[in-house]
Amino acid sequence: LALVAATWWPVTPYYHSATPDAARALTEPGPVRDTVAGRITFVLSADTPDVMQAMADGGYRMAMVNEYGYTANSPTRREAMAQLRWSLLNGRLPESELKARVIRAISILQPEYLMYYPVQDGERLPPAATHVLASLFGPPVAVSHGVQVWSVRPSARP
Numbered sequence: 001l002a003l004v005a006a007t008w009w010p011v012t013p014y015y016h017s018a019t020p021d022a023a024r025a026l027t028e029p030g031p032v033r034d035t036v037a038g039r040i041t042f043v044l045s046a047d048t049p050d051v052m053q054a055m056a057d058g059g060y061r062m063a064m065v066n067e068y069g070y071t072a073n074s075p076t077r078r079e080a081m082a083q084l085r086w087s088l089l090n091g092r093l094p095e096s097e098l099k100a101r102v103i104r105a106i107s108i109l110q111p112e113y114l115m116y117y118p119v120q121d122g123e124r125l126p127p128a129a130t131h132v133l134a135s136l137f138g139p140p141v142a143v144s145h146g147v148q149v150w151s152v153r154p155s156a157r158p
Helices: 002-011 023-027 031-036 048-057 075-090 095-109 127-137
Strands: 040-044 113-116 142-144 147-151
Touching: 023 031, 023 048, 031 113, 031 142, 031 147, 040 075, 075 095, 075 127, 095 127, 127 147
Parallel strands: 040 113
Antiparallel strands: 113 147, 142 147
């Protein structure tokens, strides 16, 4: 059995995907990692497991708004997370509706930062999302490897 395992295991094809360049923003010293270190951050991404892998590789330097449905997440918080993610990544809402949804979700979740984490190299937020975030929170406070971070604390708003 040991012989079978020793010859079979190394050649078994396992599903994997390339790590996006964005992971470097959380695993290497730089503006993004330095900005969110120790701070409560809502991570906007199409694939939370990719973000979790980058966070683990970087030593869990930031506190992520609880993505998973633990009991501490009320239905209101879960809905706010889902709406914020869908609204910003979808790109199909009028800007006025998008702005209202972002304001509502941020007021419920109360993160210090909102971080956009692209899953694929070259991926970008829809233009309406970028415009709404800039109008509400100003320009990103940190940008690296496609990752963008906005300060969403009330004192940081323009």
